[in-house]
Amino acid sequence: LRPKIVDHFKNVHMAVRHSSAEYLSSVRRYNYVSPKNYLDFIQNYKSQLGSKRTDNEEMTKRLDGGLSKLIQAADEVAKMQVELAEKTVVVEAKSAECEVMLADIAKNTEDAVEKQTVAQAKDEELAILSEKIAIQKVEAEAGLASAMPALEEAAEALNNLKKDDITEIRSFAKPHPLVGQVCECVCIFKKVDDVSWKGAKAMMQDSGFLASLVNFNKDG
Structure with a gap:
């Protein structure tokens, strides 16, 4: 590539000299082309080449950094996928346990409601029974009170x-x-x-x- 660049510099310099001669012939004005112009041309090329190389190196570094981050991200994603798969298994197991627990809670709640209904019915029956017993107690006490004179009379007769x-x-x-x-x-x-x-x-x-x-x- 370098020989071609050297030839290019030479051809450009010669083309400028040729154009300057035509310029003098047509407008009668001089455009001087000196060795210093050639050296400045080379120096300018070197300056541009260095600048572009620096830019390319910076771009290469950024590209390398980006690629490194992409590779790192890919590794982290792979690890996270493995962790996600493991945690998914755990979550599914916990979900199954929760479903069983919810079913037990629902059944226990249903049993509790049923027992509460039965207990309430028993309480109502006991209340009715207690009321009947209270009435019977009053009646029995009244009957006993009315029978006491006859009992005492019978006891007296028994003694005789x-x-x-x-x-x-x-x-x-x-x-x-x-x-x-x-x-x-x-x-x-x-x-x-x-x-x-x-x-x-x-x-x-x-x-x-x-x-x-x-x-x-x-x-x-």
């Missing part, structure tokens, strides 16, 4: 009952209906299986029968 009276009752082949009912009730209170008149007579044969009546727990 003699062993001979028991013997007399046992001698009945067929007791009076009221006597039969009383004996049947006594059988029930004393948990005698046979509540017939025959069973009642067998119950009264016990020597401690009268004492058991006197000592019977009337409050139980």
